[in-house]
Amino acid sequence: MRVFVMMVMMMLLVGVGVVVLGSGRSKGYRPVVIVHGIFDGPKQFRMLSRFIKQAHPGTEVVTLALYDYLSSLHPLWQQVGGFGRALTSIMSRSPAGVHLLCFSQGGLICRALLYTLPHHNVHSFISLSSPQAGQYGDTHYLRWLFPERLKRNVFHVCYNNFGQKISICDYWNDPHHRARYLARSSFLPLINAERHHALAQHWKENFLRIRKLVLIGGPDDDVITPWQSSHFGFYDGQENIVDMRNQDYYKEDGFGLKTLDDRGGVELCQYSGVKHGAWHSNYSVFTGCIKPWLT
Ligand SMILES: *[C@@H]1O[C@H](CO)[C@@H](O)[C@H](O)[C@H]1NC(C)=O
Numbered sequence: 001m002r003v004f005v006m007m008v009m010m011m012l013l014v015g016v017g018v019v020v021l022g023s024g025r026s027k028g029y030r031p032v033v034i035v036h037g038i039f040d041g042p043k044q045f046r047m048l049s050r051f052i053k054q055a056h057p058g059t060e061v062v063t064l065a066l067y068d069y070l071s072s073l074h075p076l077w078q079q080v081g082g083f084g085r086a087l088t089s090i091m092s093r094s095p096a097g098v099h100l101l102c103f104s105q106g107g108l109i110c111r112a113l114l115y116t117l118p119h120h121n122v123h124s125f126i127s128l129s130s131p132q133a134g135q136y137g138d139t140h141y142l143r144w145l146f147p148e149r150l151k152r153n154v155f156h157v158c159y160n161n162f163g164q165k166i167s168i169c170d171y172w173n174d175p176h177h178r179a180r181y182l183a184r185s186s187f188l189p190l191i192n193a194e195r196h197h198a199l200a201q202h203w204k205e206n207f208l209r210i211r212k213l214v215l216i217g218g219p220d221d222d223v224i225t226p227w228q229s230s231h232f233g234f235y236d237g238q239e240n241i242v243d244m245r246n247q248d249y250y251k252e253d254g255f256g257l258k259t260l261d262d263r264g265g266v267e268l269c270q271y272s273g274v275k276h277g278a279w280h281s282n283y284s285v286f287t288g289c290i291k292p293w294l295t
Pocket of ligand 1: 285
């Protein structure tokens with residue numbers, strides 16, 4: 001009798017073990033593709049890769065080594081082409097889909113990828129302190145690029161064919177020169193559906209293939225200006241902040257942001273005390289707002 005009970009218990013234990021191992025394996029985390037920001041490259045994302053692999057053992061993490069450091073100043077549409085080829089090849093060998101984690105300027109490149117790569121299989125798009133609504137601020141990047149210029153003069157440099165060949169000009173959004181921004185910027189007004197174009201509907205449908213958009217940012221960033229741009233908020237003509245849900249591109253649903261939000265697909269994450277260069281190595285940010293969406 002006792003032998004019988006022990007055998008049953010052992011069988012149960014082995015059974016439980018098989019179930020636990022089995023579920024662990026069948027879960028199989030999706031690969032995470034990281035797109036870096038301006039003036040950086042894969043090296044800056046080693047800590048983040050380690051966080052991901054520790055939290056989700058076996059995850060493939062690829063930080064795309066393209067347009068690194070000074071090359072990050074290349075025009076964004078050109079970068080979208082290069083990153084697109086690299087991402088396509090990773091997606092094609094990942095039938096269950098991938099996650100896209102994009103930092104700063106990389107977040108704009110990633111959004112354009114989600115519009116333009118047909119049949120992409122990106123599940124979560126994590127936008128880590130990206131100027132999704134544009135940039136208008138005297139940051140140290142700006143002073144390094146245009147030493148003589150204050151932010152109110154940068155539009156002279158940016159809103160013409162030469163300026164548009166510098167990445168930062170592609171998302172320079174001067175609220176006091178709206179008409180010139182709309183007419184002369186070749187990137188942000190298109191991806192934010194602020195200027196009409198023939199592919200807008202197609203882009204929107206393609207963008208809406210994602211399940212989750214995670215927007216991470218915070219008031220102590222010190223580079224993204226206004227910081228609310230990381231949450232799709234931006235200045236009006238008086239430099240007051242208009243938040244995402246009151247932006248025309250949200251209300252008109254020009255690129256699918258409202259649809260995505262209505263179906264519960266948008267997460268806004270805000271953290272204080274994080275400088276721009278610290279987002280990708282902050283463990284609280286990782287556990288709170290990145291890890292939950294990398295399954
Ligand atoms: C990490 O994030 C926490 C939570 O917002 C913040 O208080 C802390 O200052 C951050 N640490 C660094 C080094 O950025």
